[in-house]
Amino acid sequence: MRPKDADLIDGLTPKQLQVLRLIAQFQGSQRYSPTIADLASQLSLSRSTVFEHLGELQRKSLLTTSPGRARSLKLTVQGRRLLENTRTREPQGCEPSSDGIPLMGRVAAGLPVEAVENRDDLSLKSCFGTGDELFALRVSGDSMIEENIRPGDYVICRRAETARNGELVVALVNEGEATLKRFYKEADRARLQPANTSYEPIYSNNCRIEAIVVGLVRKF
Numbered sequence: 001m002r003p004k005d006a007d008l009i010d011g012l013t014p015k016q017l018q019v020l021r022l023i024a025q026f027q028g029s030q031r032y033s034p035t036i037a038d039l040a041s042q043l044s045l046s047r048s049t050v051f052e053h054l055g056e057l058q059r060k061s062l063l064t065t066s067p068g069r070a071r072s073l074k075l076t077v078q079g080r081r082l083l084e085n086t087r088t089r090e091p092q093g094c095e096p097s098s099d100g101i102p103l104m105g106r107v108a109a110g111l112p113v114e115a116v117e118n119r120d121d122l123s124l125k126s127c128f129g130t131g132d133e134l135f136a137l138r139v140s141g142d143s144m145i146e147e148n149i150r151p152g153d154y155v156i157c158r159r160a161e162t163a164r165n166g167e168l169v170v171a172l173v174n175e176g177e178a179t180l181k182r183f184y185k186e187a188d189r190a191r192l193q194p195a196n197t198s199y200e201p202i203y204s205n206n207c208r209i210e211a212i213v214v215g216l217v218r219k220f
Contacts, residue, residue, distance in 0.1 A: 011060070017086065018043060019053045020062060023073055024083055033073040107170055109141035109149060109180045109194075133159045135211070137170065137180075143194035144168075144180060149216060155180065156215035161208075168213040173204045183209065 012020075022042055026034040034042075039050045054073070057063040062079035066072035075083075139153045147168075149155070155170075163169045169183040171192055181192035181202065190207035194200075 015043070015045075016053050016056055019050065020057055020075070020079060021083060023063070024075055024080070027075075033071040035071060107137040107139065107155070107178045107180050109139050109143045109145075109151070134214075135159070136217070139180060143196045143199040146195040146197075149180070149195070150218070152219070154217040154219075155213045156217065157211035158214050159210065160212045163209045163212055169209050170211040170213065171204075172208040172210055173202060173206065178210070180213070183207075 019039060022039060023034060026038065036047050036050050036054070039045075039054075040047045043050065045053075054063065054065070057079070058065065061076055062082060064074050064076055134156065136154050136156055139149060139155060140151055142151055155168075157170055160169075163183045165184050167183055168180070169192075170178060170180055171183065171190075172178055173192070179192060179202065181194055184191040184193060186203075189203050189205050192202040192204065192207065194202075
């Protein structure tokens, strides 16, 4: 007896579902299949981990591939139907959807945390439009609380490599740790200023701007 779609959805890990979605999105936009290297880069995973996820998806009859052929990953009919069912099961509002701004993970508003990309979607196009330069991050920590940016809020970001003094940015410091702060350029370093007197500014000689914050979404 073939398993029901609902059983397959419940049996997938979140990462396996992300892999399946990413393959479908890649094929829809590029008109060809991603490689294991493409998937590893997009998901911030090792190639061996991606290979294991692909094996599980094939075992569950959601994905096929042609051994020895590059870019041969292909969703089965059951795989495509499962993705359709996951969209109908997702709640409306500020929850994941298939046609919104990419939700890439979370960013610390306290001490910096390792920047790990976990791709999903947040449907906000009616407010902010769409485009590859836009994405959302969920805030953790309270270092920006005096600007009314609270833990659990979503910040809407536009990718950028530079910022003006005083702009609210997502920046990478200390070899890849991400933080949400006000950016100020000083003589020989950058100052990332919190909005909470319990926190000290972060000073960095190796600060990389990833994005400028353009909006805030809060679910009550």
